[in-house]
Amino acid sequence: MEDDELSxxxxxxxxxxxxxxxxxxxxxxxxxxxxxxxxxxGTELLMQCTRCQTERMWMDWTPPKPKAYHN
Ligand SMILES: [Zn+2]
Structure with a gap:
């Protein structure tokens, strides 16, 4: 996995x-x-309620940062 992707x-x-x-x-x-x-x-995430610990899927519609190309 690339560094920028990992971060x-x-x-x-x-x-x-x-x-x-x-x-x-x-x-x-x-x-x-x-x-x-x-x-x-966007990003599909597994989210967990901090109160009852129920897990649910959630779509974060913020587009991932564009990858850094050669600079
Ligand atoms: Zn809950």
Whole structure:
């Protein structure tokens, strides 16, 4: 895996998101558990509710940073 790709994945895993949790029945803070798939238009992540630990998939529609080409 390339360095810039790795740092992107680490960046994705570092943050948390406020998402609707079906178990809690409200918006709760979800931790980034795992990057499932990286698409040109966004990133599919496995998120975990920090309150009840329920896992869910979540699509982050922020496009991945363009790769650094030769400079
Ligand atoms: Zn929950």
């Amino acid at each position: 992107f994945l680490e960046e994705q895993l570092a943050g948390t998101e406020l998402l609707a949790c079906v178990t809690c029945g409200e918006d709760t803070l979800h931790a980034h558990l795992e990057v499932l798939e990286v698409y040109p238009v």
